[in-house]
Amino acid sequence: MRKLILILLIFVCKISDAQVYQLMPQYGYDAKRMKFDSTLQIPTTCGVPTLKSTYTKYSAIAFDTCNNRFYVYNSKTLVWDTLKGGTGGGGTIDTTSLSNRINQRIDSLKRSNDSVFARKNGVFVFQYKDSIGTGGGGSTDTTSLSNRINNAYTTITKLTDTSFFLTKPNTLKDTIKFNKDVVYTENPILTRVSNDSTIIYLNSDSASLYRRMIDTTNAFLISVSQPNDSSLTFQKGATSTTYTIRASIAGSATRLVTTAYNNTGVTIAKGSVVYITGRHSSNLPTIALAQANNEANSYKTFALVENDIADNNSGIIIQAGNITNLNLPTSTYTDGDVLYLSPTIAGGYTTTKPLAPNHICKLGSVTRAHPTFGTIEIKIENGWQLDELSDVSIATVPADSTLLQFSRVDSLWHDVSVVNAIGSNYIKPSDTSVFQRKNIAAYSFKANNTGSAANVTDQIFRDPSIQTYSQTITWTGTTAPSGATNHTYNWTRVGNMVTLNITLVYATAGSALTAVAMPLPTDCPTPKEPTGLGAASEILYLGTGQMTTSNTATNTSVSRCFLRVNSADNGYELGISGASGAYKNALLTIQYFVN
Amino acid sequence: MLHIRQKNSIVGEAYTIVQTKGYGGQGEPPLSEHPSLVEHPDLFELVDEEIPTEHQYLKYDG
Numbered sequence: 001m002r003k004l005i006l007i008l009l010i011f012v013c014k015i016s017d018a019q020v021y022q023l024m025p026q027y028g029y030d031a032k033r034m035k036f037d038s039t040l041q042i043p044t045t046c047g048v049p050t051l052k053s054t055y056t057k058y059s060a061i062a063f064d065t066c067n068n069r070f071y072v073y074n075s076k077t078l079v080w081d082t083l084k085g086g087t088g089g090g091g092t093i094d095t096t097s098l099s100n101r102i103n104q105r106i107d108s109l110k111r112s113n114d115s116v117f118a119r120k121n122g123v124f125v126f127q128y129k130d131s132i133g134t135g136g137g138g139s140t141d142t143t144s145l146s147n148r149i150n151n152a153y154t155t156i157t158k159l160t161d162t163s164f165f166l167t168k169p170n171t172l173k174d175t176i177k178f179n180k181d182v183v184y185t186e187n188p189i190l191t192r193v194s195n196d197s198t199i200i201y202l203n204s205d206s207a208s209l210y211r212r213m214i215d216t217t218n219a220f221l222i223s224v225s226q227p228n229d230s231s232l233t234f235q236k237g238a239t240s241t242t243y244t245i246r247a248s249i250a251g252s253a254t255r256l257v258t259t260a261y262n263n264t265g266v267t268i269a270k271g272s273v274v275y276i277t278g279r280h281s282s283n284l285p286t287i288a289l290a291q292a293n294n295e296a297n298s299y300k301t302f303a304l305v306e307n308d309i310a311d312n313n314s315g316i317i318i319q320a321g322n323i324t325n326l327n328l329p330t331s332t333y334t335d336g337d338v339l340y341l342s343p344t345i346a347g348g349y350t351t352t353k354p355l356a357p358n359h360i361c362k363l364g365s366v367t368r369a370h371p372t373f374g375t376i377e378i379k380i381e382n383g384w385q386l387d388e389l390s391d392v393s394i395a396t397v398p399a400d401s402t403l404l405q406f407s408r409v410d411s412l413w414h415d416v417s418v419v420n421a422i423g424s425n426y427i428k429p430s431d432t433s434v435f436q437r438k439n440i441a442a443y444s445f446k447a448n449n450t451g452s453a454a455n456v457t458d459q460i461f462r463d464p465s466i467q468t469y470s471q472t473i474t475w476t477g478t479t480a481p482s483g484a485t486n487h488t489y490n491w492t493r494v495g496n497m498v499t500l501n502i503t504l505v506y507a508t509a510g511s512a513l514t515a516v517a518m519p520l521p522t523d524c525p526t527p528k529e530p531t532g533l534g535a536a537s538e539i540l541y542l543g544t545g546q547m548t549t550s551n552t553a554t555n556t557s558v559s560r561c562f563l564r565v566n567s568a569d570n571g572y573e574l575g576i577s578g579a580s581g582a583y584k585n586a587l588l589t590i591q592y593f594v595n
Numbered sequence: 596m597l598h599i600r601q602k603n604s605i606v607g608e609a610y611t612i613v614q615t616k617g618y619g620g621q622g623e624p625p626l627s628e629h630p631s632l633v634e635h636p637d638l639f640e641l642v643d644e645e646i647p648t649e650h651q652y653l654k655y656d657g
Contacts, residue, residue: 474652479638480611482604506609514656 048080049073229257229316255321258302260287262309270307271326271376272347273363274317275300284314289347290361292340295385298359301341304378320378328366328374337366339376359383389413447495459495466490469502469521476515476577481584483507489521493594498525500543501589502574509549509584515577516547516586519566525594527563527572536569543590545576547583555581561588597643599629601653610650613639631655 043049046066051073060073070083108119118126129142218237225233233242261280262268264287274287275297287305291297304323309315333351342348343358354360360383368375386404387394394404394415403421406413422428427435437456440446446456469487486505491498502518520527533540545561548554557579566573576586597619604611619626626632631639634657 470649472651474614474654475611476654477656478635479601480604480609480651480653482601482609482611483607485608507607508603510653512656515654 045071228259229255230259256319257306257316257321258285258319259314260285260303260309260317261314262287262311264288265311267311268305268309268315268347270305271323272305273301273303273341273349274305274347275302280314282314287317290341291346291348292343292354292359292361295359297346298341298361299382299385301361301363301380301382303380304363304376318378319380322367322375322377324368324375325372326374326376327371328369328376329371330369333366333369333374335366335369337369339363339366443493449495460493461495462493464491464523467521467523469504469518471519471521473504474517475510475513476517477513477580478511480513481506481508481510491521491524493525496528496594497591498527498594499589499591500524500574502587504586505551506584509582511582512580513547513583514580515575516583517573517575520563520572520574528593528595529565534565536565537567539564540572541590541592543574543588545586545588545590547576547578547581548585548587549582551585555579555583557581561590563590563592596646597626597641598646599626599631599639599641602638602640604651608649610647611653612646612650614652614654629655630657 042061042063044063044065047064049060049062049064049071051060056078057075059075062071062073063069064071064082071080072083073080103121106118106120106125107122110117110119114129116128117124118128128145215237218239220236222235222237224235227233227242231242231244233240235241260274260276261282261284263280268274268287268289273290275290276285277288278286280286287302287309290301303317303319306316306318306323337351338353339349339351339362340354341359341361341363342350343354344350349363362379362381362383364376364378364380366374367377386392387396391411392404392413393410394402394413398415399417401418402415403418404413405416405421419428419430429435433455437446441458443460443462444458445461447459448454448456449459466488467490469489473487475481484507487503489500489502491500493499500521502521504516504518527540529540539562541563543561543563546555546559555578559576559578561574561576563572563574565571574588574590576588599613599615601611601613613629613631615626615629618624618629626641629639631653632641639655
């Protein structure tokens with residue numbers, strides 16, 4: 001029975017093994033073109049084969065008998081590709097002949113001393129050198145073998161789904177990273193990475209080395225914009241940061257400006273001069289028009305308004321630098337004019353330097369006088385008050401007639417009264433006797449008429465101008481000189497001494513004259529009569545004088561001149577006596593004392 | 596007023612009157628006998644006119 005079952009089983013297996021192979025319809029139309037024997041016979045075509053079925057999930061093969069090419073259909077890429085018969089290869093066509101390929105091979109390696117030489121077609125073409133030395137063929141490779149080993153990439157490590165590293169054994173710095181997200185438009189042949197986000201490309205021409213960085217931390221600057229004159233906005237990733245340029249860091253800035261807020265209730269016009277009044281809720285400084293009519297309106301003068309600033313709006317004000325497009329007509333302004341804060345117009349300016357009690361505040365200079373394109377170079381210099389100077393210490397409102405006096409005790413200037421300023425070493429108002437000396441009596445001078453040092457006393461001094469002598473003259477002789485006359489006298493008194501000069505000039509000479517007498521001029525001081533003299537006709541003083549016959553000749557004879565009491569003893573007269581002559585003039589000078 | 600004057604002094608500012616002390620008074624010789632008129636009638640004259648404010652005197656001494 002067992003044999004029977006075995007025989008039956010063997011029979012069944014035989015029957016199974018003998019099943020005829022049935023081609024599946026989706027494998028082609030002509031199953032007869034394929035045969036399985038000692039060789040596999042496949043379908044043939046002329047040119048690129050095409051699938052007859054739309055069922056493409058299986059790969060296929062066919063042979064192009066016209067071009068002697070073997071085609072493979074890739075069911076994944078849905079593309080036919082060739083395997084060329086005769087010259088071998090697959091994919092792209094290899095046009096290199098077999099003989100050339102044979103000639104390109106290195107036919108032997110030979111070690112000599114410290115080098116390994118590569119020989120091709122019997123010629124040394126390359127040398128691998130382990131140390132410094134010489135060798136034949138090709139260029140000399142001076143890199144040691146150990147260094148070359150260290151330069152070799154030893155590991156490949158996947159970093160992310162988009163990148164991996166080629167790692168050298170010695171340092172992390174030599175790690176190489178390829179990032180498939182990078183678009184290699186420059187066709188680099190080598191990419192080195194200095195850190196996770198920096199890729200260094202070495203171009204195929206080996207001449208340009210540059211790097212491309214991937215901004216993984218928003219460290220890269222995308223754009224820079226200028227929202228206003230004094231700010232710059234930098235964008236990194238989605239973040240924008242605005243920086244205000246300050247004068248301290250803007251070394252080449254041409255203007256110094258501030259954004260300010262107008263809450264005055266009215267528009268502040270372009271070019272107006274303003275000062276800072278406080279702070280707005282927007283944290284901008286508030287401004288108002290400056291004016292040089294008092295300290296409060298002028299001492300905080302800050303800037304000029306760049307453009308009209310409407311009420312409850314902000315705008316730029318310029319502290320330093322130029323402001324343009326102003327109305328500065330040439331009829332009023334000249335290039336180079338210095339401008340001052342106006343004492344009469346709020347926010348205005350003037351070319352006239354304000355004087356006290358107005359306040360001086362220099363605004364800058366006109367750099368272009370023009371009715372529409374006027375330009376001012378702003379440099380505001382607020383004037384200083386005396387009490388604002390660092391070396392002046394005075395009261396806010398000094399006393400009237402106060403003087404400014406320097407003290408070496410504290411090296412400061414102080415306000416002091418006149419008396420305190422003078423001190424004890426100089427004449428002061430209380431020294432009345434001193435000041436009285438400058439106002440002395442009429443016809444007097446000051447002198448010390450004592451035998452020792454003493455305060456001066458009044459002394460008489462009088463020096464009238466020359467006058468016409470009109471007193472009655474008495475001549476003694478045959479005839480008196482006559483005709484037109486020119487009689488003058490002049491006298492001076494210094495102290496108690498009088499000097500008198502009388503000149504009588506006639507047109508016609510007299511004859512046989514021996515004397516002439518004339519009263520003492522009425523304005524002359526009364527003579528002091530010497531003791532023992534003073535009676536009628538008594539001579540008191542002698543002088544010098546002559547009667548002359550012409551204006552040019554002197555009298556050679558002796559003449560006597562005197563001052564005496566007149567014959568009536570009620571006055572004084574002067575006289576000249578001498579030899580008889582035809583005189584026409586009489587001249588005398590005499591000094592006498594007075595009481 | 597009667598007086599003796601120097602003729603050449605009429606014109607000008609030096610009107611000259613001769614002092615006639617001792618003549619013309621009570622019990623004295625008349626002015627016409629004054630030596631100046633007697634000796635020099637060509638130079639002096641007796642007149643009865645107002646004496647100018649500006650004048651001078653001559654003590655006739657022959």
